[in-house]
Amino acid sequence: MNGSDSTSTVSGSSTPRRSDATRGAILAAARERFAADGYERATIRAIAKDANIDPSMVMRYYRNKEGLFAAAVAIDLRLPDVSGADRRPDAGRILVEHFLGLWEDNEVLTALLRVGATNQAGAERMQGILRDQLLPVAQQVCPDPEQVPARAALMASQLLGLALTRYVLRLPPAVGLAREEIVAWLAPTIQRYLTAPAP
Amino acid sequence: MNGSDSTSTVSGSSTPRRSDATRGAILAAARERFAADGYERATIRAIAKDANIDPSMVMRYYRNKEGLFAAAVAIDLRLPDVSGADRRPDAGRILVEHFLGLWEDNEVLTALLRVGATNQAGAERMQGILRDQLLPVAQQVCPDPEQVPARAALMASQLLGLALTRYVLRLPPAVGLAREEIVAWLAPTIQRYLTAPAP
DNA sequence: CTCGTTGGCCAACATCTGTTGACCAACATG
């Protein structure tokens, strides 16, 4: 909707502004706060203080809080291609491993999930990601187009459920799981959701 | 912590107060608001208005907002017993069906999940439920006590993940799934998490 | 009837929220 998307994580600069450092600091602080506190409690004042600037700068650069959020959670999951015949039987494992890596060094996803749970805009953003990035993956491995949305939804339910219990709610038994354990348990589930014949 | 827990969902009344109706109205309104808006945006004023009383009454009966939340989300999942030898092979299906019923006519769970995502107290409440109600179920079907927490966590990840995508984020493909579809896909997953030999 | 207790409303408080506009300093360009 908003045309000011050009300042994404990629520093592809056509006109490198002098304020880019500040803009970046604001975005970084915003991601951290949104991830830690959710939408409502991540106040503009707190974000500005983290970025060592005045709250009004946030408004100047991102119009309002919603605009800041939109800019802060723009993300590309960089999902691997699993369409190759050699990779298809391993799709479950590949995807689970990719997701674990994604969540563990990217606070944006935690922010997105936390905000999506209570904020309409956040929920819609997640809808977009599912539709634009997760659905195509399901499409790669599932022949019947009619089943693709359901299979993508199932995959999302398991992957987001793990992220929820482990990185957001931080339920101790979920945090205690070892990385390899998770892969070993979840990979077959994802594989089945994607490729098993509909029950 | 607080001694005023005697007014729970159970109407076991030792001293039926004249204000019980109002108390109930407040709790009902609180559950609805917490479920719809999350902790921060469910304001005491809005809840009071829904219950047709003055905001100050909420404080009088529940001390503060945190106390109101604690009272509003006290819940017993009434998880079925799956320890019987005849039921054990069906544990996955039984549990998934029970959970679907639970979520569909109980807004408390939606409230709890929404709040747990952004609020520390909410997250801890979910921890308690996992520990006190979900873990025992895993214990019923898994012989090795050392594996119980991991298996319970895996089950929670899938069940909460479904709830998240379907009832909180309301991702269209997840909402579109038919009840029987969900059972057919998820039951084997839960069954495997609970009873399959550790990979 | 009397009077303590309970249920309820009203008005206000201090604080925090997003947001705005006026103002100043540094810079680049003519």
Next chain:
DNA sequence: CATGTTGGTCAACAGATGTTGGCCAACGAG
């Protein structure tokens, strides 16, 4: 040097929020 543009701060606003205390009406036991 003069001047317009950009980066930034300060002070304030209007509204909402959790919370408090005072006040009044209805009730129930003596």
